[in-house]
Amino acid sequence: MTGISKERAIERTSYLAGEGWGDANVFPLTPDASFRSYARLERGEEKRMLMDAPPSHENLRAYLDVTSHLRSLGLRVADTFGVDEPNGFAMIEDMGDDTFTRLLNAGHDELSLYLLAVDVLKKLHTHDRALDLDLPPYDMVALLREVELFVDWFVPACRGSNVTPTEKQAYMDAWEKALERISLTRDALVLRDYHVDNLMITGSLGGVESCGLLDYQDALIGSRAYDLVSLVEDARRDVSPHVYEACVTRYSEGLSLQDQEKLRLDMALLGAQRHAKVAGIFIRLSKRDAKPIYLKHMPRVLRLMKKCLENDALQDVRATIDRMVPGYEEAIF
Known part of the structure; x- marks a missing residue:
């Protein structure tokens, strides 16, 4: 979890533990031009993606709302497994690497x-x-x-x-x-x-x-x-x-x-x-x-x-x- 503050790292660790993924291997992905970041979680054969959307810069609620809407229209979006909206974390489906x-x-x-x-x-x-x-x-x-x-x-x-x-x-x-x-x-x-x-x-x-x-x-x-x-x-x-x-x-x-x-x-x-x-x-x-x-x-x-x-x-x-x-x-x- 490099590239983030010590306080944010603690919040991440706490969130993962609360979701039952505290023992997962965490592999940060290359950041993009936004303030959001992602990390791949692996635990045995199970995989998830951690979205880190700092509330001071990112609107996690907007992501969740648009995701739900697009899914209802029959379009392919990542499933959501857990959300901590106040702190800006979400655990979503890992859809793979084939961009x-x-x-x-x-x-x-x-x-x-x-x-x-x-x-x-x-x-x-x-x-x-x-x-x-x-x-x-x-x-x-x-x-x-x-x-x-x-x-x-x-x-x-x-x-x-x-x-x-x-x-x-x-x-x-x-x-x-x-x-x-x-x-x-x-x-x-x-x-x-x-x-x-x-x-x-x-x-x-x-x-x-x-x-x-x-x-x-x-x-x-x-x-x-x-x-x-x-x-x-x-x-x-x-x-x-x-x-x-x-x-x-x-x-x-x-x-x-x-x-x-x-x-x-x-x-x-x-x-x-x-x-x-x-x-x-x-x-x-x-x-x-x-x-x-x-x-x-x-x-x-x-x-x-x-x-x-x-x-x-x-x-x-x-x-x-x-x-x-x-x-x-x-x-x-």
């Missing part, structure tokens, strides 16, 4: 995995009870708070000086104009981090029942385009053009031509929004949290953002960014 990322790195067929991920989204987005959960909307306030990370963190790191109030206002106004329609969209449960790191195969590769979901506790109600663009415009890996088009085509089956065109526009809007957010977050992780490992993905993020910004609906946003940080896509960190 899509690991499978892809091992040579698994890219197209089949991505199409399975699209099928999971389609099941979620077409379920008549998908929105029967009390969650905040992915509204203008949330969308703008995220793109603000770009001017607060990325721009200063890129050019060596903070943005002026006038620059920031022009940037935020441009985004508000571009996102006006989509900020009112409430047609999907948005999982928000839907990409290959957070998808896994549990059991044999088959239908959507075999696709395990991870990291969805920050879900909101918003646009169905968000998780689709998160999947196919991944900050952490290149997705081939063939797979990208196959995924959008698969998702678009049954949609009218008008809705297909709207989907692609919304993917550009939310793709640009997400990439701007991620660029800011990766700089913040490096400078504030001493996690520079994510900077290796920055060229991809900026390339994806620049591509999305080519859409005419984002011309004002593009112009403000080009004025603040001309040539930003070539930045090296």
Whole structure:
């Protein structure tokens, strides 16, 4: 249990003992960009996963509520065996090691995995009870708070000086104009981090029942385009053009031509929004949290953002960014 305070380690030990797993072997997993951490518990042939979600930084209740809801919709999520909500601990099912990322790195067929991920989204987005959960909307306030990370963190790191109030206002106004329609969209449960790191195969590769979901506790109600663009415009890996088009085509089956065109526009809007957010977050992780490992993905993020910004609906946003940080896509960190 390295990497945590002595007090937190004592709380963990107490929780495990209370759940009857005090004698288990504990193997911490590599931490991600959040404050949550996980450890694999092994006791003979039995396995569990310990989730450590410090209450000061993480919302365990949100995870539990969204988990229960997704399970009720027939989607594959980890079972929950024990919870200490006040202290931020949960004992959940160990669904194994077969994340899509690991499978892809091992040579698994890219197209089949991505199409399975699209099928999971389609099941979620077409379920008549998908929105029967009390969650905040992915509204203008949330969308703008995220793109603000770009001017607060990325721009200063890129050019060596903070943005002026006038620059920031022009940037935020441009985004508000571009996102006006989509900020009112409430047609999907948005999982928000839907990409290959957070998808896994549990059991044999088959239908959507075999696709395990991870990291969805920050879900909101918003646009169905968000998780689709998160999947196919991944900050952490290149997705081939063939797979990208196959995924959008698969998702678009049954949609009218008008809705297909709207989907692609919304993917550009939310793709640009997400990439701007991620660029800011990766700089913040490096400078504030001493996690520079994510900077290796920055060229991809900026390339994806620049591509999305080519859409005419984002011309004002593009112009403000080009004025603040001309040539930003070539930045090296």
